[in-house]
Amino acid sequence: MTDVIATIAFWVFAISAVVGALGVVAARRVFHNALFLVVALGSTAAIYVLLSADFLAAVQILVYVGAIVILMLFAIMLTPQAVELPSFAPGGQQFAGSLVALALFGLMVGAIVTGPWALAARPLDQPTSYDLGRGLLTTFVFPFELASLVLLVGMIGAILLARED
């Protein structure tokens, strides 16, 4: 029973994630692009839940949907466009872009399908917060400190760059 529910949930959220991603690329107005990005990122959070990554799903909602998309909406608000230009590149570039994307996708699918994955005996389904917290302060303490430094520098840099004078 739970298998059926998990399968249905996977397909629902996978399709809505892909639709959201396509909307980010295809929608014509920047504001609609941002709303489609919310759909894509929110569905990815649900996919994380299906992968039993509960902490990461919460982080995804808080950081991506809560912070990054809001930041983008502010940027859209602060850069009003007098004329709505066609937001896509000329046809040749579109063709080349789709060629690159499709070729890369084919390569990836080929590698995924033929890859000799050493699957674990059974999927890892256990609460993650305890181990993630322990890991952040033991094994990964150096990258953790580095990430805080990166965020601090990013914050100061953003303030300096966007300052009014």
Added chain:
Amino acid sequence: MPGLNQFLILGAVLFCVGIYGALTKRNVIVLLMCLELMLNGINVTLVGFNRFLAPPVGVSSSPFAGQMFALFIIAVAAAEAALGLAIVIAVYRVRHTVQVDEIDLLRG
């Protein structure tokens, strides 16, 4: 229950849609959104690997190394978005545009 391949292909689809957008869109803010999409696809792949290829307890010091990578990617993505949008606003103040093909001061 969907297996590893489905999650990997979902990650690949998100990544490739992001690449297509990053190569063809002209609005810098939408370019940044496409970058976030690509990072998102990578995160799905990493978390999928973490769940299905987890080493037995005792081999690795942390069973959630893959999720840890995803966490760091999210942290870097946040810094990247903040800096990128600050640059967009700074450029807009000078050039009054956010279309990449009009920001061509360095074109030879």
